[in-house]
Amino acid sequence: MSEPRLVIPAMEAIRLWQGVAVPNSAARIGLAELEGLIAALEKLRGSMVFEDEPSSFEAALRDCMEQRP
Numbered sequence: 001m002s003e004p005r006l007v008i009p010a011m012e013a014i015r016l017w018q019g020v021a022v023p024n025s026a027a028r029i030g031l032a033e034l035e036g037l038i039a040a041l042e043k044l045r046g047s048m049v050f051e052d053e054p055s056s057f058e059a060a061l062r063d064c065m066e067q068r069p
Contacts, residue, residue, distance in 0.1 A: 003028075011028075
């Protein structure tokens with residue numbers, strides 16, 4: 001079975017940025033799972049508006065402060 005296309009570039013990025021190599025097969029499997037995680041997060045794009053609207057966050061903070069006795 002071949003590795004997902006993201007594994008080798010991710011290993012190289014880790015080596016360049018952190019100065020370490022992927023230590024074992026479990027780490028390599030974790031990198032292989034990143035592609036699925038990224039795809040799942042991309043499907044959520046546009047549905048999570050809390051981060052898209054800072055004013056909503058500020059309003060939520062104000063609401064929490066106003067509820068204090």
